[in-house]
Amino acid sequence: xxxxxxxxxxxxTLDTAIQRFRAVVGAEHVHTEGPAFDEFRDPFEPRQWNAYxxxxxxxxxxxxxxxxxxxxxxxxxxxxxxxxxxxNNGYGxxxxxxxxxxxxxxxxxxxxxxxxxxxxxxxxxxxVSWLELYTALREGGHDLTLSVPDIGWGSVIGxxxxxxxxxxxxxxxxxxxxxxxxxxxxxxxxxxxxxxxxGNPTWHLYKKGLGPGLDHLFMQSNFGVVTRMGVWLQRxxxxxxxxxVIGETEESIIGMVDVLRELKLDRTIExxxxxxxxxxxxxxVSRRKDxxxxxxxxxxxxxxxxxxxxxxxxxxxxxxxxxDGPVLDHKYAKVKAAFEAVPGVRVESVGKxxxxxxxxxxxxxxxxxxxxxxxxxxxxxxxxxxEGGDTGGHxxxxxxxxxxxxxxxxxxxxxxxxxxxxxxxFSLVVMAISAxxxxxxxxxxxNWTDLEETQRAYxxxxxxxxxAGKKGYAAYRAHLDFMDLAAEQLDxxxxxxxxxxxxxxxxxxxxxxxxPGKQGIWPRRLREGR
Numbered sequence: 001x002x003x004x005x006x007x008x009x010x011x012x013t014l015d016t017a018i019q020r021f022r023a024v025v026g027a028e029h030v031h032t033e034g035p036a037f038d039e040f041r042d043p044f045e046p047r048q049w050n051a052y053x054x055x056x057x058x059x060x061x062x063x064x065x066x067x068x069x070x071x072x073x074x075x076x077x078x079x080x081x082x083x084x085x086x087x088n089n090g091y092g093x094x095x096x097x098x099x100x101x102x103x104x105x106x107x108x109x110x111x112x113x114x115x116x117x118x119x120x121x122x123x124x125x126x127x128v129s130w131l132e133l134y135t136a137l138r139e140g141g142h143d144l145t146l147s148v149p150d151i152g153w154g155s156v157i158g159x160x161x162x163x164x165x166x167x168x169x170x171x172x173x174x175x176x177x178x179x180x181x182x183x184x185x186x187x188x189x190x191x192x193x194x195x196x197x198x199g200n201p202t203w204h205l206y207k208k209g210l211g212p213g214l215d216h217l218f219m220q221s222n223f224g225v226v227t228r229m230g231v232w233l234q235r236x237x238x239x240x241x242x243x244x245v246i247g248e249t250e251e252s253i254i255g256m257v258d259v260l261r262e263l264k265l266d267r268t269i270e271x272x273x274x275x276x277x278x279x280x281x282x283x284x285v286s287r288r289k290d291x292x293x294x295x296x297x298x299x300x301x302x303x304x305x306x307x308x309x310x311x312x313x314x315x316x317x318x319x320x321x322x323x324d325g326p327v328l329d330h331k332y333a334k335v336k337a338a339f340e341a342v343p344g345v346r347v348e349s350v351g352k353x354x355x356x357x358x359x360x361x362x363x364x365x366x367x368x369x370x371x372x373x374x375x376x377x378x379x380x381x382x383x384x385x386x387e388g389g390d391t392g393g394h395x396x397x398x399x400x401x402x403x404x405x406x407x408x409x410x411x412x413x414x415x416x417x418x419x420x421x422x423x424x425x426f427s428l429v430v431m432a433i434s435a436x437x438x439x440x441x442x443x444x445x446x447n448w449t450d451l452e453e454t455q456r457a458y459x460x461x462x463x464x465x466x467x468a469g470k471k472g473y474a475a476y477r478a479h480l481d482f483m484d485l486a487a488e489q490l491d492x493x494x495x496x497x498x499x500x501x502x503x504x505x506x507x508x509x510x511x512x513x514x515x516p517g518k519q520g521i522w523p524r525r526l527r528e529g530r
Contacts, residue, residue, distance in 0.1 A: 008079060009100070014055060017078045017102065021058045024068045029108065031057040031092065033406075038378055040086060042095040042480065044381075044393025044448045052095035052480050054103035056080065061108040063125075063183065063227040066350070070225065071106060071187035073513045080104045081515050082225050084126040084155025088162060088442060089381065091398040092480035097517035102125050104225065106155070112136050113228065120144055120233045121178070121204050126157040126226060130166075133231070134373035144233040145322075145355065147171040147370045150380075152373035157229045159496055161219050163477055165431055165439065167272045167320065167369050170232045173434045179204040180215055181228035185509035190214075190224065204230025220477065221501070222515035223508050237322040239352040240370040241332055242361065245275075247315035248307075248344040252404035253412070255342035257430065257438070259402045262436035263338060271369070273319035275430040279303060281312035281443075283383040284365055284376075288425070296423045316488065320369035328352050332401050384425075384445045394427075394443040395457050395462040399473035403438045414471065415464055422460040423453075439476055487520025502527065 018044060022030045031037040032055070040057050048182035060066050073080050081101040086094025096103055108121035110127030123132060125436065131152035137144050149159055159166075160177045170176040174271045180192045192214040207215065218224050249255050256275060258447070263269040279298065282291075291306055294300045298306075309312045317339075321331050329352075336347040352369070353361070361367045364376025385392030397415075401407045424444045431439040442464065444457040462482050465475060469489035478486035490497045501521050512523020 005474065009076075013076055014078065016058055018074045018075045018309060020076075021056070021069060021102075022131050024072070025058060025060050029059040029061075033061075040094040040105060042093045042094070043089050044446075044452050044454075045095070046448050046454055048451065052092060052097065053099050054096050055100045057103045057105055059105050059108045059178070061110075063181065063189065066104070066106075066109070066183045066225055066227055067189065068343050069189045069504055070183055070185065070513070073102065074185065074187070074511055076400055077511060078102055078519070079513050079516050080225075081518075082106070083460060084158025085129055085153060086158075087151075087154045088158070088164070090163075090394050090479070091477060095480060097480050097483060097515070101516075106158075106227075109227070114142070115140065115142055117142055118142065118415055119205060119236060122146075122231045122233060123204060123228060124156050124231060125228060126155055128156050129153055129371045130159070131375070134371075137457075142457065143236045145236045146231075146233055147176060147243050148368060148373040150365075150377045152155070152375055153378070157226055158229060160229065160231075161226060163220055165272055166508045167274070168322070169234050169270055170373050170483055172270065176232045177215065177219075177229055178207050178232055179230040180218055180226050180499055182218055182224035182226050184224050185511065185514050193219075208404070213347055217504070218286065222518040222521055223504060224514065236355055238324050238354075239322065240355060240358050241321045241349060241352050242358070242366040242370055243317070243319050243321070243332065243335060243347060243349040245317035245335075245339045245345060245347050246311065246313040247342075248313045248346075250314050251378070251409070252313070252342065252344050253315045254409050256315060256339065256345060257403060257408045258450070259342060260317070260336045260432055261435060263335060264403075264432060268334050269319055269321065271320060273317060273369075273432050275317045275432075276312070277315060277426060277428040278307040278310075278312045278314050279425050280380070280385075280429055281307050281316040282310055284363065285310065287379075287385065288383050288445075297420050297425045312390055318365055318369055320371075322370070327353060350416045381445075384447050390445050391449045392445060393448040393454070393457075394445045395461050395470070395479055397461045398439055398441045398477055399465075399468045400433075400437055401440050401473055403432055403434070403436055408438065408440070410442060411471070411473070414467060418463055418467065418484040419444060419460060422441045422456050423455065424460065440473075458520040483517060484520045 028370050079101045079505050081096030082096050082104040084106050106126040109125045111125045114123040130148045134146050147166040147170045149166050179195050182190045193209040194200040339345050339347050358370040359372050364374045366372050382392035419426050428445045429441045433439050444460050446453045446457040448454050474489045475486040
């Protein structure tokens with residue numbers, strides 16, 4: 001086993017590291033081959049490609065074990081790539097940026113350390129999934145609700161650190177995380193915020209502290225390994241109300257976005273509502289081959305028919321509301337009147353439900369926006385999954401833009417022709433991450449057994465990053481293959497932001513052993529020629 005030319009390490013050193021890792025976590029938790037090893041590659045990368053592969057997977061189950069592993073890596077100069085569950089599949093999954101890195105996977109490190117009913121928060125380790133925390137709240141009889149992502153298999157900590165989205169109150173603008181425990185590159189332990197004081201009871205209650213706030217330094221960075229995090233929860237409401245807003249024409253999205261912004265600004269709507277392209281919504285309940293088996297993108301007339309038959313239109317906005325019955329009645333009436341003032345737009349809802357009734361909703365998407373963790377939407381990846389049905393992949397281009405109809409429409413006019421010219425269905429989800437900004441998640445869906453189609457998907461994503469950069473838009477997260485390209489778009493002050501991040505990297509991890517290259521942040525010795 002060898003590590004790529006970007007970080008050459010001889011086989012003897014790597015073998016020594018493996019033996020020492022086994023002594024820390026047990027031989028059964030160190031994988032160098034077989035099914036337990038193979039799942040830690042990019043799941044959407046063709047098996048003939050080996051661009052991003054680990055040399056070994058190590059799975060600790062405690063902070064102390066993580067500290068020992070980090071110290072061993074430092075002593076032997078072995079790079080580590082860290083993830084929680086490693087299921088961020090549209091951005092490379094568990095795979096490392098530098099081929100041959102040791103993958104530090106934290107799935108076994110999965111205890112729920114605390115659930116505080118009085119102050120409405122939990123404390124979790126990095127292997128805890130959303131589904132596990134949701135289940136613990138329900139089975140424990142806690143009067144608390146968790147804001148969850150679309151697919152419940154991911155790590156609560158991992159998703160939060162990578163700016164992942166959830167959809168209820170504390171999903172908005174990443175409000176849920178509060179207070180981190182972090183293993184630094186020398187193996188020492190840091191607690192952020194009020195956790196800097198031993199025994200401080202406000203560690204997971206107050207997001208700042210005395211002095212600079214450090215939590216965000218460990219989000220989408222490679223400055224440390226997070227081993228504990230506080231998560232804000234909300235009271236279990238009397239009722240929840242899932243609603244759908246359907247736009248029948250392509251231009252409908254302009255008015256839909258503008259109405260949504262105003263309803264979020266006055267807090268009629270909270271959380272993170274999402275506007276799906278009709279074909280994206282179709283992928284929640286069907287597959288491409290159910291509608292079309294021809295070459296290239298789905299024809300426009302068929303897109304129209306799919307929208308009509310499934311009732312999702314050209315644009316499908318899902319949103320959730322929660323609270324007391326009379327409050328929801330008032331909010332829904334206001335939402336319906338505001339959106340239906342836009343030509344070609346209608347609003348639908350099954351009405352108010354108790355949280356228990358929401359658990360029985362037919363569609364996983366509706367359960368997600370009412371705080372019910374599930375795995376149903378994993379099927380979206382297989383929209384273009386080949387004849388076998390399980391070889392679908394997607395690679396996402398995800399800039400941030402102002403939450404205005406005009407900005408959204410202008411970027412669609414730039415992006416859609418590029419995606420369709422490459423032979424892909426135009427795919428888009430506009431996520432209103434706040435009342436002022438949206439995540440514009442545009443993914444190319446492909447069959448990863450088709451090498452030519454997969455390469456086109458990668459090339460298209462790169463093109464879109466550059467073209468959006470020309471309009472002044474940058475990505476909020478990036479796939480392994482174009483982390484450097486995405487970081488390159490941050491060009492103000494001769495890339496002052498990246499240079500500052502590199503300065504921090506060199507100070508806190510001078511050997512560059514922690515996740516080199518993550519989000520374009522490289523240690524000094526690997527920056528030459530980049």
